[in-house]
Amino acid sequence: MLLEYFQMIDAVELLDTDEGKVVARAEVPLQSPVFEGHFPGSPLVPGVLLIETMAQASGFMLLARMKFEKMPFLANVISAKLRTFVEPGEILIIEAALEHDGSGFAKTKASITSNGKKICDSQLMFKIMPFPNDTLKNNMLDRFDQINSAQINSSSAGPKN
Amino acid sequence: MATTFEDVAEIIADTSDIPLEDITPEKNAFTDLGIDSLDFLDIAFAIDKHFGIKIPLEKWTEELNENKASVDEYFVLSKLCDRIDELIAAKNA
Numbered sequence: 001m002l003l004e005y006f007q008m009i010d011a012v013e014l015l016d017t018d019e020g021k022v023v024a025r026a027e028v029p030l031q032s033p034v035f036e037g038h039f040p041g042s043p044l045v046p047g048v049l050l051i052e053t054m055a056q057a058s059g060f061m062l063l064a065r066m067k068f069e070k071m072p073f074l075a076n077v078i079s080a081k082l083r084t085f086v087e088p089g090e091i092l093i094i095e096a097a098l099e100h101d102g103s104g105f106a107k108t109k110a111s112i113t114s115n116g117k118k119i120c121d122s123q124l125m126f127k128i129m130p131f132p133n134d135t136l137k138n139n140m141l142d143r144f145d146q147i148n149s150a151q152i153n154s155s156s157a158g159p160k161n
Numbered sequence: 162m163a164t165t166f167e168d169v170a171e172i173i174a175d176t177s178d179i180p181l182e183d184i185t186p187e188k189n190a191f192t193d194l195g196i197d198s199l200d201f202l203d204i205a206f207a208i209d210k211h212f213g214i215k216i217p218l219e220k221w222t223e224e225l226n227e228n229k230a231s232v233d234e235y236f237v238l239s240k241l242c243d244r245i246d247e248l249i250a251a252k253n254a
Contacts, residue, residue: 075199102209104219105202125202128219 001026001053003034003045008053009094012148015064020098022061024147026053030088045086050120051077054110058096058124060144062106065098066128068141072106076125083120090114104128165242165249172207176200186239191232214248
């Protein structure tokens with residue numbers, strides 16, 4: 001995780017684009033500028049960044065499912081429960097599953113666990129739109145290749161481009 | 162058995178906090194009821210689930226953007242319900 005660069009996912013461990021499921025992993029850094037403010041003397045990953053982490057796992061699953069032809073933008077945090085604190089150094093397992101594949105939108109359910117303990121869960125809605133430019137599309141492809149090549153489980157599937 | 166319009170009106174009332182009595186067939190979801198595009202995603206999701214269909218929002222949006230259709234053609238509620246009935250019929254064919 002590079003919190004200050006919004007790089008929340010370190011590796012895709014399992015990806016099933018047909019079923020619309022992803023399992024990803026992230027290691028919370030020991031140090032980050034984010035912790036200087038949140039909170040001084042008591043570093044915790046901000047809840048909004050945990051929601052962002054669940055959104056990114058969902059987003060990469062949707063991107064791969066759509067073969068990177070369109071971009072899912074987070075449009076609605078339908079619900080989110082932040083159950084416990086996340087401290088530096090923790091290993092997070094992020095799971096996301098497609099709940100509904102609409103036309104121009106998608107809904108997912110996502111959760112994060114650490115050491116088998118549920119950290120948070122959410123229901124998220126994404127608006128599916130054309131990429132605004134090739135720069136973003138290429139960045140998404142590059143980022144996906146980075147996290148997908150870091151996979152542990154060989155059942156992960158990359159974009160077919 | 163409830164009509165398509167009655168079901169859609171209930172979905173809109175539930176998802177948008179618009180009083181049921183204000184939701185009538187001749188109203189345009191956007192210009193008359195004040196529903197925005199984000200709220201309409203919730204409505205489309207609920208309609209998809211309720212009727213077991215997939216409203217082709219992307220296609221409709223493209224047609225609107227290309228001036229091939231008017232907002233009324235898809236989003237006046239009586240016409241929206243006609244489209245839903247067509248999608249249900251196609252699903253059951």
